Amino acid sequence: MNEITQARLTRLKEILKEQGRVAVCYSGGVDSTFLLKVAHDLLGEDCIAVTAMSSTFSARERRRAAAICEAEQIRQIFVDTQELTIPEFYENPPDRCYHCKKMLMGALTRAAAAEGFPVLAEGTNADDLSDYRPGFRALQEMRPRILSPLLEAGLTKAEIREASRKLGLTTADLPSFACLATRFAYGERITAEGLKRVEAAEEVLAQAGFTQFRVRVHQNLARIEVAPGQMDAFAEEAFREDIYSKLKALGYAYVTLDLRGYRTGSMNEVLADAASINNKKL
Secondary structure (H helix, E strand, C coil), X not given: CCHHHHHHHHHHHHHHHHHCCEEEECCCCHHHHHHHHHHHHHHHHHEEEEEEECCCCCHHHHHHHHHHHHHHCCCEEEEECCHHHCHHHHCCCCCHHHHHHHHHHHHHXXXXXXXXXXXXXXXXXXXXXXXXXXXXXXXXXCCCCEECHHHHHCCCHHHHHHHHHHCCCCXXXXXXXXXXXXXXXXXXXXXXXXXXXXXXXXXXXXHCCCCCEEEEEECCEEEEEECHHHHHHHHCHHHHHHHHHHHHHCCCCEEEECCCCCCCCHHHHHCCCHHHHHHHHC
16 A cells, blocks of 8 residues: 555544544445444444435345444444435436435434434545536535545545455445436436336346446436446347346336446436536536
8 A cells, every 4th residue: 555545544534533423424335335444443333324225225235234334333323315205306407416415415414413423424535526426516515514534535446445455345346336316317207116127127237247337227228338348248149138138027128238338427428518517516
């Protein structure tokens, strides 16, 4: 581990110690698991995990989050969130993430405060601002109740993975997963049924052995993204037909393979000058 990374890790610990008591917004992913582990190692019972019970997160992720908290003996509380009740979410405009994050983080901070934890730490890292992320604006508006310690310390995704390996975390090499709402083309209504369908479609890919993937939804078309190194699997007709028939059975009329492969934020590619929009809104 180089000196820069070590300095950033030292800064992370300083930030957490300064708070004294911290609730961590916990999804079970790479970033939040690392943040929770460091915070709990430092603060013990003065650190808890707060997890959203949201239809936008898969059952697989919720199970992983609960299993890690149990293994690490970290107290975890669950909060029901109601994103599907607000038009700014289910109508799916380009700034959907702002409204979703505002509601979700508001619910989590209230739940944490009720347990005696006035500060909620969340897992945005230094690489996350390279894409269009209107949700970060909501986080900024809610400071100082919400902190982004990984971002403040300057830690990148690669550094977090490296440090996670040294801590022996099972999430160190976990593929990146975002909330299921990111699978829908902007302007397409998000429903509970649609979220369950895309979750099931991605479970098909997981069971087929893919490690990094997305199923993007464009009305009745499912656009599959997989890591370029795994794209050759679709050259086999029987395999291709199996994936197609399973997604077709879920209700998709068309199933396609994206030839560019998996990449984060592919739905943002239709937005005009996303980077410029991001800078203006953040």
